[in-house]
Amino acid sequence: MNLWFTENQTDNLRLSFRVKNLVEFRKSKFQTLAVYDTVEYGRLFTLDDFVMLTEKDEFVYHEMISHIALSCHPKPENILVIGGGDGGTIREIERHSRVKNITLVEIDREVVEISKKHLPFVACGFDDERVSVIIDDGIEYIKNHKNKFDIIFIDSTDPVAFAEGLFHTDFYKFVFDALKKDGIMVAQTEYPFLKGDFIKEVFSSLKQVFPIVSPYLAFIPTYPTGMWSFAFASKKYHYINDLNPEFTKDFAEKLKYYTPEVHKAAFALPKFVKDLIE
Known part of the structure; x- marks a missing residue:
């Protein structure tokens, strides 16, 4: 065939x-x-x-959306993941013993169910007792939870249909309010080669809300163009100055992509990406 x-x-x-x-x-x-x-x-x-x-390359996305912020925050006890219903992001968050509670808010119950049935390499993330899964609209959920989370991860689908609202200034304000005074947000922000206007708009919005904002990059063969961007947005901690390699030392041998060296390099942006956000 x-x-x-x-x-x-x-x-x-x-x-x-x-x-x-x-x-x-x-x-x-x-x-x-x-x-x-x-x-x-x-x-x-x-x-x-x-x-x-x-199955072959998911580790790049899930390690890079997770470990950057978790390597900068000294006390990431309460974590929120919006989206991420396959379980891959929470699988990586769980590697950090400093994390006490992980709340995953997924709008579509079927994503969680199909992952548990057919994608055990990521769905293993649901087995940890620190995880609570809530089937709800992430935007509505975050509006009602203020000053609660140390890190919020926006592990969303592409900015279309029901996920579109996760990329607007108003939503980032809700995220800011839901974070504690030293909180960090990380979000996936699409691909710079072909979504330049979108990325420019996203980072313009984030800079209106957070004092510390930067894109960073990872390379994922099966995502459009292979170059993928994320947003790091923080109230206090800096993505390079507050990096502590000790935070991933205990499980470093289990990772396939993230290292402290890759962490730093991810923020060394090509000029055309810098130009998009300046």
Whole structure:
């Protein structure tokens, strides 16, 4: 058989995976969900035909969205994750013994269910007793929780449909209020090569709310263009000056991408990315 899954990344750009078989396809009230077994990247999870993760390279995204902030905050006890229903981000957060409580707010129950059924390499994150899963709209949830969290991770899908509101100034103000006085927010912010205008708008909004803001980069082969950006936004702690390598030392050998050296290098931005945010 010659079966392929193709993601239409833009009107002019596609990425295709040779598929062994379709594991499961289902529709929720929010989106379509599918899991495939691929030849090159192992298990593949998609939402509305967009790649969310693959078994082979998911560690890059999940390590880099998580360990940057957790390596800067000296006392990250209460953590909130908006989105991230596959479990990969909480899996990485759980490596930090200093974390006491992890609240994951996912709008679509089906994402959690399909991950637990077919994606054990990330869904293992749900097994930790520190995790509480709430099925709710992240925007509504965060409005009602002020001065509560040390770090908030926005592990969202692309900025379309129900996720669009997670990228606006008003939402960042809600995040700011939900953080404690020394809190940090991290969010995925798409790909600089083709989403420059979007990234410019996001960082302009963040700078209106947080005193310390910077993008940082990671390289994920199955995401559009391979170069992916994240936002670090902090009330107090600096992304380089407050980096403490001791915070990942106990489990450093288990990581595949993140190191303290990569942490620093991720903020060394190409000029065209700098130009987007200055």
